[in-house]
Amino acid sequence: MSKLDAAGTYRLGDRDVRRLGYGAMQLAGSGVFGPPRDPAAARAVLRAALEAGVNHIDTSDFYGPHVTNQLIAEALHPYPVDLVIVTKIAARRGADGSWLPALSPEELTRAVHDNLRHLKLDVLEVVNFRSMLDVHGPAEGSLEAPLAVLAGLQQQGLIRHLGLSNVTARQVADAQRMFPVACVQNQYNLAHRGDDALVDSLAAQGIPYVPFFPLGGFSPLQSDALEGVARQLGATPMQVALAWLLQRSPNLLAIPGTSSVAHLTENLAAAGLVIPAGxxxxLDQIAG
Ligand SMILES: NC(=O)c1ccc[n+]([C@@H]2O[C@H](COP(=O)([O-])OP(=O)(O)OC[C@H]3O[C@@H](n4cnc5c(N)ncnc54)[C@H](OP(=O)(O)O)[C@@H]3O)[C@@H](O)[C@H]2O)c1
Incomplete structure (x- = not known):
């Protein structure tokens, strides 16, 4: 039993994961580039997450690059059987830390093998294709060619499930004609609700929606309404933001990121927080 069970579980691929997970991006150095100042502290956050019952970790080999995957392997390998590690591919980092597309068959294939090696895995449980048509948000356009490459790597047995990130509803539907889409990871939080309809349509299909920037990302959410509700409930604003996501829809899996054990503990306590209707x-007014 874990206190996280208060928020329940949801099917991701063919595994049940607790709905409060952990996003590892904040463990890399400043700007998600290079190593963290204190790698031992980063490993301690990962171990604390698992001790608290987290069994869903989101990562990518382009965080660092390679840094968060290496920290995960150092801290947690050999992995507990119930741990689901989700990674994402289709981007690479420039020498200046910029985020660039990496879509050729060679780059996608190399990315899968790099993730396997750095995470010390024989097969990747879930790989999200991260669209880079526009790095800042979903943009229409065909993803068929790179997704066909990923489907081939899945058929080779290197990937169990494929998901999508930074995509439009149309791209989700197009991908579903190629393979079962295991999850969708787009930006979504209390203040950024452009995907409301997509969250609901995925829920109707039993597909997890995994919001990135659940706390607002690099500039965590700030709002008088959020602070007021937090005061009223005797919780912190970040806990309210997470509890709101968990209450928003049963298919919503939260992966808040943090580099601190104190914030991790605070965030995971949101599993037991119930937000009353009033x-x-x-909170609904925050999205404007
Ligand atoms: N698919 C994509 O394109 C994409 C893009 C971005 C992120 N992601 C994934 O989504 C995960 C979550 O997103 P994220 O980590 O970028 O953003 P986030 O979870 O919305 O917020 C992280 C930020 O909030 C701070 N924070 C966390 N807990 C806090 C607390 N209790 N009180 C105050 N501040 C707190 C963190 O700082 P501290 O370190 O100081 O706690 C960090 O600055 C990532 O880790 C990554 O795995 C995916």
Whole structure:
């Protein structure tokens, strides 16, 4: 039993994961580039997450690059059987830390093998294709060619499940004609609700929606309404932001990121927080 069980579980691929997980991006150095100042502290966050019951970790080999995957392997390998590590591919980092597309068959294939090696895995449980048509948000356009390459790597047995990230509803539907889409990872939080309809349509299909920037990302959410509700509930604003996501829809899996054990502990305590209807109405106004 874990306190996280208060938020329940949801099917991701063919595994049940607790709905409060952990996003590893904040463990890399500043700007998600290079190593962290204190690698031992980063490993301690990962171990604390598992001790608290987290069994869903989101990562990528382009965090660092390679840094978060290496930290995960150092801290947690051999992995507990119930741990689901989700990675993402289709981007690479420039020498200046910029985020660039990496879409050729060679780059996609290399990315899968790099993830396997750095995470010390024989097969990747879930790989998200991260669209880079526009690095900042979903943009329409065909993803068929790179997705066909990933489907081939899945058929080779290197990947169990494929998901999508930074995509439009149309791209999700197009991909579903090629393979079962295991999850969708787009930006979504209390203040950024452009995917409301997609969250609901995926819920109707039993597909997890995994919001990135659940706390607002590099500039965590700030709002008087959020602070007011947090005060009223005796919780912190970040806990309210997470509890709101968990209450938003049963298919929503939260992966808040942090580099600190104190913030991790605070965030995971949101599993037991219930937001009453009146406070939900106040929070609904934040999205504007
Ligand atoms: N698919 C994509 O394109 C994509 C893009 C971005 C992220 N992601 C994934 O989504 C995960 C979550 O996103 P994220 O980590 O970027 O953003 P996030 O979870 O929304 O927020 C992380 C930020 O909030 C701070 N924070 C965390 N807990 C806090 C607390 N209790 N009180 C105050 N501040 C707190 C963190 O700083 P501290 O370190 O100081 O706690 C960090 O600055 C990532 O880790 C990554 O795995 C995916």
């Amino acid at each position: 406070a939900l109405a106040v």
